[in-house]
Amino acid sequence: MAPKIFIDGEHGTTGLQIVSRLQNRSDIELMSMPAEQRRDPEVRKAFLREADIAILCLPDDAAREAVALAADAGTRFIDASTAHRTHPDWTFGFAELSDGQAARIASAQFVSNPGCYSTGSIALIAPLVAAGLLPADYPVTINAVSGYTGGGKQMIAQMEDSSRDDAIVSAYFAYALTLAHKHVPEIMAHTGITRRPVFTPAVGRFAQGMLVNVPLHLDLMTGAPSMADVRAALAAHYGDGGLVEVVSLAGAPTPRLDPEELAGTDRMKLYVCGTEGAGQVNLVASLDNLGKGASGAAVQNLNLMIAG
Structure with a gap:
């Protein structure tokens, strides 16, 4: 049955x-x-x-x-x-x-x-903590932008009906500036980090899609890994053929990431961005806030x- x-x-x-x-x-x-x-x-x-x-x-x-x-x-x-x-x-x-x-x-x-932001954040951070590359007390910063559907019916109405008195007319706005977003506890609980991250979410004037950025200083990580080491740790964790794909943008000419890239799908891409040897890496998760999120x-x- x-x-x-x-x-x-x-x-x-x-x-x-x-x-x-x-x-x-x-x-x-x-x-x-x-x-x-x-x-x-x-x-x-x-x-x-x-x-x-x-x-x-x-x-x-x-x-x-x-x-x-x-x-x-x-x-x-x-x-x-x-x-x-x-x-x-x-x-x-x-x-x-x-x-x-x-x-x-x-x-x-x-x-x-x-949560949607949590999905991208945890996907990027947890494997690095588990692999011993990211110290649990690393001062993590997370910046993210989501489609407005993540805000529910009220925000959708505010975004899509400009005739409303309470309509949101800006193209993009940051919020949760008190640094007390409800997703922070689950990010900490399921990544293994012990220091509260600085998390700044934002909403853009597009319906579905999301980018979650986690920038890291490689010299503050265990063993000062290279970008290639970070990508290898993520790739080893997720393997091939699943819903989560690890992508490297190293060496790509003027790369750009579109938050709507995976709108309408249940997939997530994890990008390893930066310049090899420069001592920094920017990890970016791309997903649909209503899909995988x-x-x-x-x-x-x-x-x-x-x-x-």
Whole structure:
């Protein structure tokens, strides 16, 4: 019998993306509450408890409530909120994080979906810490720009309707300038760094796509590695043929990176940028903030859990 999948919060940005990816699949039964019953807490509880896997596209408190309503019924969860990303009882849903992570996701009852900025940051940093090249107390700086769909329905409306009084008319803006972005704890927890990174995110006037930059001084890294050493460590971690690809731009004439490069895909590219011998490297992750950075990752985790 096909596993029953319930998306709690299916009408939000991430939920809608997941529905579009799953609605034509014949190997699952996609459950959906009737429109007139969506505010009935007992109906919601029944759907959560009947589902084999519930995907939570909810605010943090609502996600915690959903788990409390159905965990004892054996329902398995994929939580796209921030609520459980550092919780010790939850498996972090980044299959490429380490050897065995995909298997852990496949067998887990509770899986936390990574944040979009976190996905790029962790993908760049964690392998270097694990390889012993990046000291855990290195003063990491992360700069990133995302498509505006990452801000949810309100930001999408503000960006796309210039007639609104609250419309955002700038082409690009930085935010979280208090250095307290909600993704920082999960970046630290799943990379192994011990010093809080300086993280500055931004939003551009494009719908989907993302670039995450992690610049590093090679002489502050263990053994003063070369750019080639850094690329080799990343390439060894991710291998070939998966969703994550490691690319070197060393020697490329006037290279440019487009944040929309992977929009509409579930892939991620990790670029190793700089000039060999100059003592610095700029690591850049390119991904779709709604693909590998959100709904694409949720579906990847779902597939692992179904297969497992």
